[in-house]
Amino acid sequence: MNKVMLSMLLLLSFLFFFHGEAAVPCTTVDAKAAACIGFATGKDAKPSAPCCMGLQQLAQTVKTVDDKKAICRCLKAGAKSLGIQDRFLSKMPQACNIKVGFPVSVNTNCETIH
Template identity: 30%
Template sequence: MAKSMCSIVMLAVIIAVVSVAPPRSEAAISCNTVANALSPCVNYVVYGGVAPPAECCNGARSLYAQVRSTPDRQAVCSCVKSVASSATPAMISNAAALPGKCGISIPYQISPSTDCSKIQ
């Protein structure tokens, strides 16, 4: 159960990372791709800490590099929202802190209430 909650928070991080990539017209990123990229972030999202592990930030950056279109960004957002519904407020807070702690700039707050359809 804690593992699924961690996945939810990590997906929220993905939303933030994906939102700043330039557009392209290819297929959307799958939820499996999102989960695999952010899996090293699970412990940080669940338990917090001073800094996320390097593998977590590397995974987030790798995902960011793959997301280049509006459909990609919206797909990542949808994956995150589907998991976020069962995350605790602390987990969401930890996930929201990841982009900044990994040096990734995003144009919105990570939140389960993010409207994925408005992500460009």
């Protein structure tokens, strides 16, 4: 489950850009980002199709700023323990063809997202 949360960190940047609904639970974030762990940790050369699809689906669930912040928190919770690397994380938006509108990083302050 921690690996899934790390993948969620990758989704962090994607989710902030999109609009959604009520606060998204970490279980949903974990499920949608699980396939991204390999790329986020540098084990896979590129994000898999299931990774990008999960990120796009997760982004579509975001309807409020609180949703964005909740997803960010979920992602950051597992990032350190999973070994997510910024150099791979920052490539996720372009690799999955998702526009984020801000730098993607494990150091993103979830509370300043708007």
